[in-house]
Amino acid sequence: MVDTPIDYSQYEEGRHVNYWTLDPALRAEVERTYPDAAFEWAESELSDLGAVTGHTIADNAEIIDREGHELRTYDKHGEIQNHVQYHPLQHENDQLVYDRGVTHDIFHAPPGRDDPLGFQHVLTQQTILSFADGGFVCPVSMTTGAAIVLEKYVDEDHPNADLLDEYFQGLTSRDYDDHIEGAMFLTEKQGGSDVGANETTAEPTDEEGIYELYGEKWFCSNIDAEGTLALARRPDAPEGTAGLSLFLVPHTKRDGSLNDQLYRRLKDKLGTIAVPTGEVEFRGAEAYLVGEPENGFKLMAEMMNFERLTNATGSVGGMGRCLLESKVQAATRDAFGETIQEYPLMRRDLVNMQTDYEAALAFTFEATRHYADYMANEQRLDEAPADRDDDAARAFKLMRLLVPIAKYKTARMAVDTASYACEVLGGNGYVNGFATERMLRDSQVLPIWEGTSNVLSLDVLRVLNREAAHEELFPLVEDSLDAADHPHLDHLAGTVADEFQSMQEAMISLATEDQDYAQHEAKQLADYIFDVVTAALLIERAQDAIDKHNDARKALVAEWFVETRFAEQDARGITDGEKLPDDHFAEIVRHGSLSPDQLADAAPADD
Structure with missing residues (x-):
């Protein structure tokens, strides 16, 4: 509880602050989602992340957005090298985050604890990071999502168990030097949201569980990830989603050579510059089967549940940053003899923004709570909901209904909030270098990532009909x-x-x-x-x-x-x-x- 109202006039802008300690609404909503003992341990970690995000990561994000990364597909001899030349500040941000266990602590016990934390922890961390840069959070999210799939669907009897476990350990390492990133290459030019129309093929090799992939992926975020999950169709597999299998495609093969794929170009995007997104052509790329053959779409849907929820928490984080920028501007901008926060119409606008933000917080973290319960109770996706215990069945139904709604609604709300935040800042809000301009560009992808509004709304109908949610x-x-x-x-x-x-x-x-x-x-x-x-x-x-x-x-x-x-x-x-x-x-x-x-x-x- 805050006895004295926060004086936002003491800040010059919405950075060089602690995003955790400066946001009572976020803290209260997050506390509800954690078991008591877990929150008691996590609070200092979240405060530490809020501080480093509000200072170093937020500062770096402005520069990375302005200067970007460069794809160098070929070396000076014309040989394929598929090298992304990252801005050096990206490596600093990566180390700050991964050394803090963002992809580790939900799979392995962090220092000072006997057990891993629930998934509400990583989703809270990603919310905080999204105050600085939603594009930067995208690889963090996909790394976690890839690890979810590998942990759930690769057992000791799997033909690639040892090989895939090495990737799982890399994706979830707390040591930046050993850490690798993940990605999800799903979209193809002719398919889009119609995943069943994907044309990438998987040809078996002489080794069980090892395949060669041929085809192209059209929208590949985190293009050079070391552990990428991709869907492809094996010979004689049925058409549609029922014929798709899931594969892990490494950046380099087991012998250390570059994998047989071509990074054709990076997309010239409106925003989210921190994550390099491009086009990939598989030319017999070495790939390792994950899970059962022709079960790939179900496995990818498991990752998609998490990605949609992280899209929602990312939207909430972006809304929080835009709201903070607006509050600071309203408290410090003089017009006609008073700060603009003294005018009733601006007060009403800021109350609307605050109410939208807390609405998005409440709904998203309610979805997060049920997702965390689902992940804690669910062992394997192939168990029918009726075969699970009551807690798992309840969490599954609520997760499946609330997550697509949270993703759809918060994405649109984030765009609206960013747009109005630009207006509050006036002309500066539309100028490169002021956070609201970048937040608006970045937010515009949120309704597109992980399913458009229409796709998600239809998923709501499906969940109500099939799952009786x-x-x-x-x-x-x-x-x-x-x-x-x-x-x-x-x-x-x-x-x-x-x-x-x-x-x-x-x-x-x-x-x-x-x-x-x-x-x-x-x-x-x-x-x-x-x-x-x-x-x-x-x-x-x-x-x-x-x-x-x-x-x-x-x-x-x-x-x-x-x-x-x-x-x-x-x-x-x-x-x-x-x-x-x-x-x-x-x-x-x-x-x-x-x-x-x-x-x-x-x-x-x-x-």
């Missing part, structure tokens, strides 16, 4: 609303309960409609689920803050979220005389505390 979603919402005890929150919970009922009716309606109509409304349904679930979660968190800290600040956030999403207003609310953002700017935006007694004096706005 609503069976676990409904109790989640009901329990959150039942937590409301304070009269102010109880009133808000009643409004959300009415919307919850309407949302259920919408689900039933789509379940009985023809497929075309259901697809037409899929995005609307995903939006509705996000709004209802988020409102319930914010109410629950507000009651929790009152009970534990005697602080009603979060109740104001919950009220404004419900007001702006669900309230029935005459004349669009212009005539109701309500001005919560102006009255409670210090509490909401600057994290000041509010007595629950003061909250009781103010009835919700639609009374």
